[in-house]
Structures are given as structure tokens and as C-alpha cells.
Amino acid sequence: MKIEKIEVRRLHLPLKNPFEASFGVLAKRDFLLISAHGEGETGYGESVAMPFPFYNEETTDTIHYMLETFMIPMVLTNKIEAPEDVSRLFEPIRRNNMAKSAIEGAVWDLYAKQKGISLAQALGGKRKEIDVGVSVGIEPSVEDVVKKVEGFVAEGYKKIKVKIKPGFDIALIDALRKRFGDSLPLMADANSAYTLDQMDVLKKLDQYNLIMIEQPLAHDDIVDHAVLQKQLKTPICLDESIHSAEDARRAIELGSCKIINIKIGRVGGLTESKKIHDLCEAHQVPVWCGGMMESGVGRAHNIAITSLSNFTIPGDTSASSRYWAEDIVVPEVNFLKPGILGVPEGPGIGYDINWRVVHALQVEEKSYTMADVTS
Numbered sequence: 001m002k003i004e005k006i007e008v009r010r011l012h013l014p015l016k017n018p019f020e021a022s023f024g025v026l027a028k029r030d031f032l033l034i035s036a037h038g039e040g041e042t043g044y045g046e047s048v049a050m051p052f053p054f055y056n057e058e059t060t061d062t063i064h065y066m067l068e069t070f071m072i073p074m075v076l077t078n079k080i081e082a083p084e085d086v087s088r089l090f091e092p093i094r095r096n097n098m099a100k101s102a103i104e105g106a107v108w109d110l111y112a113k114q115k116g117i118s119l120a121q122a123l124g125g126k127r128k129e130i131d132v133g134v135s136v137g138i139e140p141s142v143e144d145v146v147k148k149v150e151g152f153v154a155e156g157y158k159k160i161k162v163k164i165k166p167g168f169d170i171a172l173i174d175a176l177r178k179r180f181g182d183s184l185p186l187m188a189d190a191n192s193a194y195t196l197d198q199m200d201v202l203k204k205l206d207q208y209n210l211i212m213i214e215q216p217l218a219h220d221d222i223v224d225h226a227v228l229q230k231q232l233k234t235p236i237c238l239d240e241s242i243h244s245a246e247d248a249r250r251a252i253e254l255g256s257c258k259i260i261n262i263k264i265g266r267v268g269g270l271t272e273s274k275k276i277h278d279l280c281e282a283h284q285v286p287v288w289c290g291g292m293m294e295s296g297v298g299r300a301h302n303i304a305i306t307s308l309s310n311f312t313i314p315g316d317t318s319a320s321s322r323y324w325a326e327d328i329v330v331p332e333v334n335f336l337k338p339g340i341l342g343v344p345e346g347p348g349i350g351y352d353i354n355w356r357v358v359h360a361l362q363v364e365e366k367s368y369t370m371a372d373v374t375s
């Protein structure tokens with residue numbers, strides 16, 4: 001495949017309402033839209049890091065530096081026969097997975113478009129529709145969360161994820177179970193807020209029939225999670241601890257989790273996401289697609305990967321309207337039916353870029369060709 005030019009645009013996309021999570025409060029996404037041009041086609045990817053290094057070690061600025069200094073020159077000066085070659089090319093680079101993923105995703109989309117197939121097809125996905133869930137941010141009170149959940153349940157989301165932390169856990173889950181009953185597909189994301197010292201609280205959560213407890217312990221742990229999983233009947237799901245298929249293999253072998261949240265950016269791209277998916281399928285560990293409050297471009301990548309067979313739990317790929325007054329894609333990501341998104345069958349990601357919105361939001365733009373990176 002031919003990659004003739006890479007463009008990097010920095011966009012500031014304001015959220016309709018600030019989203020509070022473990023890493024702090026986010027009022028706007030500050031991210032990079034990557035365009036990979038070749039043979040008359042353009043593939044798109046996006047960077048998903050936060051503006052501060054509190055979810056992982058990356059930020060939009062570190063990604064910008066890594067792309068411009070290393071990854072774009074490597075992609076433009078090496079032979080890329082297939083998108084899998086990009087992550088192979090990047091193997092000597094330690095971590096910086098979200099930077100890798102931003103450009104690798106654009107190359108995957110370009111490859112699919114040059115082949116005239118959908119990104120889902122290029123990845124080997126068969127699903128035509130996917131069930132999706134929604135992540136509720138941290139709210140000031142239990143009642144505020146319950147109110148938010150009422151709205152999302154009314155919209156038809158197939159899974160509700162709420163944030164918990166010490167002192168804002170049992171009362172919240174108890175209130176949600178009392179309000180919606182045991183049938184509500186409910187999970188909790190702790191974002192590493194607990195330690196084994198709070199085993200008693202985590203065991204109390206065990207009685208609420210949660211689908212899973214996501215990343216209860218340290219962001220870089222799989223040993224204590226294995227101790228905890230033996231004490232709980234609720235499946236532990238790992239997010240922050242898993243950066244590669246090797247991490248997933250070790251966690252499964254140790255019994256650290258029973259479910260894995262695949263975030264394409266966190267693991268370095270679609271090729272590694274597929275590897276984790278396949279490994280988990282071989283070990284009967286279901287996976288689902290986590291979110292990083294992506295724009296429609298990142299959502300499109302999340303939809304495509306979720307079309308693979310072992311994505312059996314609804315992911316956090318909500319509709320564009322969850323966060324955006326106006327998304328950067330057209331059409332926007334909208335429900336096919338309540339809580340269900342269609343998997344685009346058109347070439348690549350299956351969504352066009354809304355250039356009016358992009359031009360209104362972009363704060364920086366730079367393009368790179370072979371001549372630029374070899375001069």
C-alpha cells in the first residue's frame with residue numbers, strides 16, 4: 001500500500017457537559033486528527049490521550065511530539081505492505097501506545113479504503129449491529145447519578161457503567177439496584193481507587209449482581225487483582241493494567257481478571273487489539289470496547305473492532321450526542337435502534353469528515369511528506 005502524505009490537525013472539541021472521572025474533569029477534548037493519504041484515498045485516526053497524564057503516561061502534547069519526531073518519519077520512509085506492518089515497525093519504541101494507535105488507525109482506515117472494504121471487514125468482523133452501553137461520569141451525589149442513569153436507560157443503552165471510589169460505592173450501587181432492580185445490566189469502574197485493605201467493601205459490592213468491577217486495584221497491577229478475584233464472585237475487568245496481548249496473557253494465566261476492556265489507543269492500535277481479542281477468545285475471556293470520549297472518528301474505529309466475535313459485552317461506544325453538540329463526522333454516530341449501532345458497510349470507517357466542523361475547531365495543522373521527513 002502507498003502512503004504519500006500524513007496530516008496532523010489539533011482540534012478542541014467542547015463537551016456538552018463536563019465529564020468527571022478519576023483523572024479529573026474534562027470540559028473539552030484536545031486531540032489530534034490524523035489523515036493518511038495514498039492512492040487517492042484518505043484514512044483517518046485520532047489520538048485519545050487526555051490533556052494530563054493521569055489516565056496513562058501520555059498527553060496530547062507527548063503524542064504530537066512522538067508522531068512528528070519518530071512515527072510519521074518511520075511510516076513515510078518504510079515499506080508498508082499491510083496495516084499490520086505499522087505496529088511491527090513501532091516495536092522498538094517503548095509504550096507511547098496512544099501515539100502509535102493514532103497513526104496506525106489512520107493507516108488501517110486507508111488500507112480498507114484502498115481495498116474498497118469496510119474497516120470491520122478488514123479486521124475480520126462479521127457483526128452488522130452492535131449493542132452499546134454508556135459510561136456515567138462522577139456526579140456530586142447518588143441522586144444525581146441515579147437521575148443520569150434514568151436518562152440513559154430511557155434511551156435504551158444496553159449496559160450502564162458508573163464510577164465508584166471509597167465512600168461513593170455501596171450507597172450508589174444500592175440506590176441503583178433499588179431504583180432499577182437486578183435486571184439492569186450494571187457495572188462499576190473504580191479506576192484503581194481501592195487496595196486489598198478495602199477487601200470488605202469490595203466483598204459487599206459482590207452481593208449486587210454487577211456484570212463486573214473494572215480495575216478496582218492499582219493501574220499497573222495483576223498480582224493483587226488475582227488475590228481479589230479469588231475472593232469475589234463478580235468478574236474483575238482490567239482496563240489500565242492491560243497494554244498488550246502479553247499483558248493479557250499474563251493476567252489470564254494469573255487469574256487476575258475474567259473480562260478485559262479493550263481500548264484501541266491504550267493497547268497501541270487495532271492490530272494489538274485483534275491479538276488481545278483472539279487470545280481472550282481462546283481462553284473464554286469475553287472482551288468489550290472501552291471508550292476515551294472519542295470524536296466520531298475514534299467511535300467509528302471502536303464500532304469496527306466491536307464487530308469481532310468475542311466482543312460479547314456492550315462497550316462504552318455511546319452515540320455522538322452523549323458528549324458532542326456537533327461531532328466531526330457525518331452522519332453522526334446515531335442509534336440504529338435503541339442501544340444499538342449499525343456497523344458501517346461502506347469503505348473504511350464508513351463515516352465522512354464534517355470539514356465545516358473540523359475547520360471551526362482546529363487550532364493547528366501540519367502535513368508531512370517523504371520530502372519533509374528526509375530533508
Ligand SMILES: O=C(O)CCC(=O)C1=CC=C[C@@H](O)[C@@H]1C(=O)O
Pocket residue numbers: 021022023055134135189191239290291292293294316318
Ligand atoms: O468514552 C466514554 O464514554 C467512556 C469514558 C470512560 O468511562 C473512561 C475514560 C477514561 C478513563 C476513565 O474515566 C473511564 C474508563 O476507565 O473507562
Ligand SMILES: [Mg+2]
Pocket residue numbers: 189191214215239240261290
Ligand atoms: Mg476503565
